[in-house]
Amino acid sequence: MRALTYQGKRDVRVETVPDPRIQDATDIIVRITSSGICGSDLHLCEVLGPYLDPGDILGHEPMGIVEEVGREVTGVVPGDRVVIPFNVSCGHCYMCGQGLHSQCETTQVRERGMGASLFGFTKLYGQVPGGQAEYLRVPFGNDLPIKVPDGPPDDRFVFLSDVLPTAWQAVEYADIPPGGSVTVLGLGPIGAMAARIALHRGADLVIGVDLVPERLDRVSGYGATCLDLRRYGKNLGAAVRD
Ligand SMILES: [Zn+2]
Ligand SMILES: [Zn+2]
Incomplete structure (x- = not known):
């Protein structure tokens, strides 16, 4: 697939990279139809550069169509239209249960003293491949995606991500x-x-x-x-x- 990748200070490029695959039984793969560009993405090109590797896929405000689901996913099916929140949260730990998804205990990056992982946002937040790409692997497929209706254009929904x-x-x-x-x-x-x-x-x-x-x-x-x-x-x- 094609994806926006970090290459170095003030250097990002659209490159051909391997397609994401289902790795865990609750993963889903989403075909991205829209993806926001965030002011926070600018930090990646400058001050947060030391926490990225060349080739890291950026982007944390995506939405799209479910393409494939892991064998334990029952919450969505291929063809569903979904928005993906930028926080990677499990939905079941103590912190998620308090509504504090940005501190999800399952994805917390403890060795860096940070909160939950984020899509496309450096080793400080889990170095999770991001959503400025044609396809995105999304963990916790039963809990994380937000299903939205077909019909209205993406820009009615994409802001739900961040x-x-x-x-x-x-x-x-x-x-x-x-x-x-x-x-x-x-x-x-x-x-x-x-x-x-x-x-x-x-x-x-x-x-x-x-x-x-x-x-x-x-x-x-x-x-x-x-x-x-x-x-x-x-x-x-x-x-x-x-
Ligand atoms: Zn953002
Ligand atoms: Zn959690």
Whole structure:
């Protein structure tokens, strides 16, 4: 198959690599139809480079069609449309049982002092082959994939993998009281989604701050009050650009 691979600092390439295979009885193989590119992927090209080997397959925000299932998989069948969460979690350990899937005890990378493994995200997170590829091996096939309906386009669902739950959790942590307000600094994909979720969950006032006109327009369209750093925060704006 073809897959996006890490080759070195600021060097990623689409290469031909071996197709993934079923290794455990609960594995599934997914034919990827869409895969997000994350701001976190930029870290791989720079600071996290020492934790990657040339040839590692990147990508942690995929969705697609189940192609093949291991003999103990009953939760999905070939042909099902699924979104794959970026955290690799078993669904059955103590931490998963608490809803703390990012600390799954089954996939924790203890020798690095980290939490659960992630798809396509360095030896710090298990060096699991990622989803910017034609096919992806997904462990825990009965628990990890999120089944979604046929019909609507991928971009209605692909954000379930990372962007939407990450933004939702940020709003959760903000713990906005009834009738309260919240400020979202930076209106990229996560910030924009966080502003939208805060409004959806009843925040009285959502203030979005950025300096990119398209981002400000988009989040204003959701009903947030947007501040353009170029106008309101000269000093802060200079600091951000530096
Ligand atoms: Zn991501
Ligand atoms: Zn677990």
